[in-house]
Amino acid sequence: MEVARHERLIAKGAVRLELDHYLEALVRKPGAFPGSTALEQARSAGKFTPVHDAWWDQAKKLHGERDGTRALIEVLLLGRHLHHEHVVAGLAAALRAGAMAADAVTLEARKAARPRTSPPPQRMHRLPTSRRRQ
Secondary structure, eight states, rough: OOOOOOOEEEEETTOOGGGGGGGHHHHOOGGSSTTHHHHHHHHHHHHSSSHHHHHHHHHHHHOOHHHHHHHHHHHHHHTTTTTTHHHHHHHHHHHTTOOSHHHHHHHHHHHHHHHOOOOOOOOOOOOOOOOOOO
């Protein structure tokens, strides 16, 4: 079973931190999250998007710095079970709805992950015709 995969770093002494590996510690110490190297690297790599930031800003306004950050970390933990693009779609949908709770993002991300099916074809209904028998 593969536990982790990291890109190979060529520069001597280079360090690459994976934000996901620190989430359990950060949920206990959310104050360490905003200035963390792992967060900065996730932003640089495009894994922490402007949608994440926008949702996080609103969550902090609503719940306070600590609890808003904890809610974001709960959302980031979704990435272990759902694809990144679905989590981002869930964040965007929750943000549009004003839902700054991890549960709302989870629900929206799961909706985004559902396979899209086309609606059933419409059946043509025939109107009854009046026929006279002769």
